[in-house]
Amino acid sequence: TVTHSPVLSVSTDLMENTFLHKKLREQGGAYGGGANYNPLTGSYYLYSYRDPHISSTFETFLEGITQIAKGKFTGRDLTEAKLGILQDADAPISPGSRASVAYAYFREGQTKQTREEFRDHLLSVTKEEVKEAVKEKLDPSSGIKATFAGDTLLKNENLGLKIEPI
Secondary structure, eight states, X not given: XXXXXXXXXXXXXXXXIIIIIIIIIIITOOSEEEEEEETTTTXXXXXXXXXXXXXXXXXXXHHHHHHHHTTOSOHHHHHHHXXXXXXXXXXXXXXXXXXXXXXXXXXXXXXXXXXXXXXHHHHHXXXXXXXXXXXXXXXXXXXXXXXXXXXXXXXXXXXXXXXXXX
């Protein structure tokens, strides 16, 4: 929903910076990973790539959701997450891209007012809002798991999944 969009956006930065980076990259050996929320579609993604541990990564994603829902982050973490999102939103738009960006805003119904409301709400997001939104909106049992890996890794992970070649 619109009211949860800024909060869920903040939760992605929180999850990446306080939990996923350490668990996936430093401890798990993945080349990269993180979280992403698309307010237009309402889709929340947790991902990793070049990851040698598929099964434990899926567990890490669930643990990340649980940690954020429990409020395992500081006020400073929250502020840094907000600033990270604002930094991306406030990045300059090159002159050659301004028309396509303006059209995308128009097509998606993102008026200047709705973007300002999103920004204002983002700046006022509280720890309690993040905890509640993650508890309410991120139900791990309703998520879809997908992996793209070679046969050897899939067999070694013993995921018990039906493997379909692409």
